[in-house]
Amino acid sequence: MITQLLAASQPVPAGPVVQWGWLTITVANLLVILLMVVVFVLALLLPFPAPREDEDR
Amino acid sequence: MSRAPTSLRPEPTEPRRRPAHDTWTAALTRWVEGLVPRGQWLPERQPVYVASWIYVFGVACLASLVVIIVSGLVLSLGGVAWWHVSTLGHFVNSVHLWSVELFFATMVIHLWGKFFMASWRGDRGLTWATGALAFFGSLGTAFTGYLIQTNFDAQWISTQAKDGLNAAGIGAWFNVMDLGQMMLWHVSLLPLVVGAIVVVHIVLVRRRGVAPPIGATEPSPPGAAAAARAAPTESPATLATRTGVEP
Numbered sequence: 001m002i003t004q005l006l007a008a009s010q011p012v013p014a015g016p017v018v019q020w021g022w023l024t025i026t027v028a029n030l031l032v033i034l035l036m037v038v039v040f041v042l043a044l045l046l047p048f049p050a051p052r053e054d055e056d057r
Numbered sequence: 058m059s060r061a062p063t064s065l066r067p068e069p070t071e072p073r074r075r076p077a078h079d080t081w082t083a084a085l086t087r088w089v090e091g092l093v094p095r096g097q098w099l100p101e102r103q104p105v106y107v108a109s110w111i112y113v114f115g116v117a118c119l120a121s122l123v124v125i126i127v128s129g130l131v132l133s134l135g136g137v138a139w140w141h142v143s144t145l146g147h148f149v150n151s152v153h154l155w156s157v158e159l160f161f162a163t164m165v166i167h168l169w170g171k172f173f174m175a176s177w178r179g180d181r182g183l184t185w186a187t188g189a190l191a192f193f194g195s196l197g198t199a200f201t202g203y204l205i206q207t208n209f210d211a212q213w214i215s216t217q218a219k220d221g222l223n224a225a226g227i228g229a230w231f232n233v234m235d236l237g238q239m240m241l242w243h244v245s246l247l248p249l250v251v252g253a254i255v256v257v258h259i260v261l262v263r264r265r266g267v268a269p270p271i272g273a274t275e276p277s278p279p280g281a282a283a284a285a286r287a288a289p290t291e292s293p294a295t296l297a298t299r300t301g302v303e304p
Contacts, residue, residue, distance in 0.1 A: 010209075032162070040166050043110035051108070 093263045104276045106269055111174075114167035115262075121160035122255065126248070128153040133244050137207045137236070157199060164192060176268035179275065184265055187258040194251040201243035204233055215239075 016027045106112075131149050132140065140150035168188070177185040204215050215233040222228045232238055269275045 032158075036162050036166055039162075040111075040169050043114070043166065043170070046110055048108045048110055 092260050098263070100263075103267070104269065106273050107267055109270075111170040112267065114163045114170060118160055118163040118167055119255070119259070121156050121163060124156035125153060125160055126252075128156060129244065129248075137205055137240065141207070157202070161195070161199070164195065168192065171268065174268055174270055178268060179265065181261070181265045181268055184258060184261040184268075187254055187261060191251060191254045191258055194247060194254055198243060198247040198251055201239045201247060204239040205236060205243055207236070 014026065017024055018027060018030060128149050132146070132153055135143065135146050135149070140146035171185070171188070200214075200218075204211050204218075218233045219228060222231060222233060231242075266275070
């Protein structure tokens with residue numbers, strides 16, 4: 001337990017950042033935002049699966 | 058209230074029941090049923106334009122919220138330090154974190170889709186407003202969640218945030234350095250607020266129907282106008298659901 005508590009108390013490095021003028025953002029956050037944009041565009045472009053043909057329809 | 062003459066009143070054989078309309082519980086029942094009529098709480102059919110991936114993100118967001126609440130309940134039983142010392146606690150904490158990530162990602166994509174669709178059209182302004190409120194409420198809930206991680210990350214965030222909140226004059230009532238207070242905000246007060254807003258948002262979506270894409274014609278089934286006059290509590294969405302719109 002002591003080892004785990006010590007491990008939990010270690011600071012986690014913030015990771016690399018990118019900077020454009022006044023804007024500073026971590027690469028991880030930038031990737032998440034870009035991924036969300038990609039998912040948004042795909043949601044608009046990809047066809048939705050056709051509904052199953054039920055016997056009563 | 059006028060009463061019948063005593064001679065005409067029947068002999069009471071059993072205790073008289075109060076009329077249903079006379080009780081606050083009956084009034085509450087009628088009000089709840091009026092929000093979304095019974096039997097139409099969940100959609101059976103939807104307009105054809107709902108068959109698009111962009112319409113998936115609202116319910117994906119809702120599903121993430123369910124996972125967040127369940128994993129959060131389990132975490133609250135273990136206490137704030139449980140996830141540091143238990144592999145099960147670490148797993149549940151990770152489920153909580155990643156469901157929050159999914160929650161926000163799907164909520165923001167949902168927001169983008171609804172914004173570019175101008176989803177406040179068709180008397181849906183309150184639906185849009187409650188969605189925005191749910192978003193801001195969720196931000197506060199996530200913020201207090203970061204504060205109760207009981208690690209250096211939480212310490213850094215709280216010490217940075219306190220200066221801004223003190224400058225805004227609310228630090229005395231919303232003290233981010235107080236772990237117990239932040240715990241209560243995160244597991245009790247804010248989830249109740251967000252949960253209530255989400256319920257109102259969903260009820261409004263069921264009443265007004267999902268917003269159609271710009272340029273699309275909202276379904277107006279045959280006889281809808283007459284049915285609407287006969288049952289004014291029914292929304293266009295419920296009418297479309299009841300009548301059915303084939304893709």
